[in-house]
Amino acid sequence: xxxxxxxxxxxxxxxxxxxxxxxxxxxxxxxxxxxxxxxxxxxxxxxxxxxxxxxxxxxxxxxxxxxxxxxxxxxxxxxxxxxxxxxxxxxxxxxxxxxxxxxxxxxxxxxxxxxxxxxxxxxxxxxxxxxxxxxxxxxxxxxxxxxxxxxxxxxxxxxxxxxxxxxxxxxxxxxxxxxxxxxxxxxxxxxxxxxxxxxxxxxxxxxxxxxxxxxxxxxxxxxxxxxxxxxxxxxxxxxxxxxxxxxxxxxxxxxxxxxxxxxxxxxxxxxxxxx
Amino acid sequence: xxxxxxxxxxxxxxxxxxxxxxxxxxxxxxxxxxxxxxxxxxxxxxxxxxxxxxxxxxxxxxxxxxxxxxxxxxxxxxxxxxxxxxxxxxxxxxxxxxxxxxxxxxxxxxxxxxxxxxxxxxxxxxxxxxxxxxxxxxxxxxxxxxxxxxxxxxxxxxxxxxxxxxxxxxxxxxxxxxxxxxxxxxxxxxxxxxxxxxxxxxxxxxxxxxxxxxxxxxxxxxxxxxxxxxxxxxxxxxxxxxxxxxxxxxxxxxxx
Numbered sequence: 001x002x003x004x005x006x007x008x009x010x011x012x013x014x015x016x017x018x019x020x021x022x023x024x025x026x027x028x029x030x031x032x033x034x035x036x037x038x039x040x041x042x043x044x045x046x047x048x049x050x051x052x053x054x055x056x057x058x059x060x061x062x063x064x065x066x067x068x069x070x071x072x073x074x075x076x077x078x079x080x081x082x083x084x085x086x087x088x089x090x091x092x093x094x095x096x097x098x099x100x101x102x103x104x105x106x107x108x109x110x111x112x113x114x115x116x117x118x119x120x121x122x123x124x125x126x127x128x129x130x131x132x133x134x135x136x137x138x139x140x141x142x143x144x145x146x147x148x149x150x151x152x153x154x155x156x157x158x159x160x161x162x163x164x165x166x167x168x169x170x171x172x173x174x175x176x177x178x179x180x181x182x183x184x185x186x187x188x189x190x191x192x193x194x195x196x197x198x199x200x201x202x203x204x205x206x207x208x209x210x211x212x213x214x215x216x217x218x219x220x221x222x223x224x225x226x227x228x229x230x231x232x233x234x235x236x237x238x239x240x241x242x243x244x245x246x247x248x249x250x251x252x253x254x255x256x257x258x259x260x261x262x263x264x265x266x267x268x269x270x271x272x273x274x275x
Numbered sequence: 276x277x278x279x280x281x282x283x284x285x286x287x288x289x290x291x292x293x294x295x296x297x298x299x300x301x302x303x304x305x306x307x308x309x310x311x312x313x314x315x316x317x318x319x320x321x322x323x324x325x326x327x328x329x330x331x332x333x334x335x336x337x338x339x340x341x342x343x344x345x346x347x348x349x350x351x352x353x354x355x356x357x358x359x360x361x362x363x364x365x366x367x368x369x370x371x372x373x374x375x376x377x378x379x380x381x382x383x384x385x386x387x388x389x390x391x392x393x394x395x396x397x398x399x400x401x402x403x404x405x406x407x408x409x410x411x412x413x414x415x416x417x418x419x420x421x422x423x424x425x426x427x428x429x430x431x432x433x434x435x436x437x438x439x440x441x442x443x444x445x446x447x448x449x450x451x452x453x454x455x456x457x458x459x460x461x462x463x464x465x466x467x468x469x470x471x472x473x474x475x476x477x478x479x480x481x482x483x484x485x486x487x488x489x490x491x492x493x494x495x496x497x498x499x500x501x502x503x504x505x506x507x508x509x510x511x512x513x514x515x516x517x518x519x520x521x522x523x524x525x526x527x528x529x530x531x
Binding site for chain 1: 296298306320334345373390416470475482492503511
């Protein structure tokens with residue numbers, strides 16, 4: 001019984017280690033191999049533990065080098081990869097003869113792609129948009145609740161995903177991921193996240209782009225009133241679609257920013273747009 | 276001014292370590308960074324205003340893979356500090372923020388290139404059996420350099436630049452300020468379009484327009500739409516995935 005408890009305590013310590021070291025994974029982000037040193041930092045305590053014996057030093061060197069390879073993954077979902085790799089490294093150290101070290105690298109590179117895709121679109125797409133969409137709403141009224149709310153909304157899912165990622169990666173690992181995929185649960189989470197994210201962006205387009213046109217003929221014809229009868233917020237949505245078109249045409253970010261600023265100033269000077 | 280420049284430099288370190296050390300909890304977003312600046316300089320309302328204005332653009336700038344978007348975190352710290360210290364408006368702050376963000380982006384590119392040399396060093400340390408030195412490259416040198424890359428530019432800009440900016444702001448003509456106001460309303464359109472380009476598919480496009488139309492016609496706030504959206508998404512999930520999954524799978528979703 002007490003053995004169970006001490007094992008649980010030891011495992012919990014590992015999960016926290018995976019947790020913090022996944023969050024710190026971007027500390028030396030570089031163009032050549034991106035988060036490789038961060039991953040090495042994450043798995044280093046595991047390697048130090050399994051190759052404690054001085055006569056294993058060559059195995060330890062090989063293991064350290066194995067994790068110097070290119071790596072890139074969303075920090076929150078990366079804890080899953082770290083947990084899984086750590087458990088595989090433990091396996092390898094126990095049965096060096098019937099475990100291929102290559103498989104660890106293979107698992108890492110096969111997981112980082114999909115987990116970054118899901119992680120980035122979930123955290124940077126949906127969660128961030130939701131949190132800061134609400135945050136801006138409050139902040140524009142001068143309410144300090146805005147930034148506080150935004151931080152809380154960002155923190156809670158990040159915390160949960162990283163913690164359970166570390167735990168499931170280490171304990172269930174491979175089986176868990178195949179199960180999730182085969183049941184289509186990942187698709188459903190992505191679908192819900194996409195619907196919420198897109199509806200919030202749509203709402204922000206109509207409430208946070210205060211563009212109107214002052215164009216008029218005499219006192220009877222005001223263009224903006226005519227536009228309003230066709231569709232309110234026609235200018236904000238058209239402007240957004242125009243920008244979307246520019247992005248799809250692969251126009252450079254610098255040029256688009258210049259178009260926004262210079263175009264905005266010119267449109268104001270010639271009395272076409274007003275904010 | 277020395278004291279203020281120091282404090283703002285430290286805010287810069289907090290903000291950069293958000294993505295380096297805390298897995299990007301979005302403390303680096305302009306809304307948070309500007310609010311921190313507002314608290315430090317004693318004008319929270321202005322910080323919130325500048326933060327909200329800058330946030331609208333930067334929401335769409337997603338950090339994916341190797342792409343380096345304009346560094347809005349650094350831009351927003353310096354711009355909101357200037358807005359508060361020189362009395363400039365949120366719109367003027369916006370146009371200060373963008374050139375700084377682009378400069379910050381370039382600095383970031385140089386650092387990320389320079390850090391590639393860590394790989395060679397790490398390899399050498401491992402050969403020599405200096406395992407601790409190899410991981411220290413990451414946790415001490417990497418973090419340290421990123422922290423300095425924020426602290427130094429912010430400190431210099433605030434310590435030497437505030438008076439200069441104050442003078443420039445005072446001679447801006449009105450046609451330019453109203454022009455900048457329009458520009459600051461156009462920029463969020465770009466931010467939203469960037470977001471769309473990463474999220475939208477033909478199948479999902481209607482949800483974007485539903486959100487837009489409800490707010491355009493019925494004037495429901497973003498908070499309201501978010502709440503509706505969550506419920507609609509849950510309902511649609513039940514309808515779409517009803518046939519494909521048994522009740523057992525619903526439980527497995529809950530446990531996520």
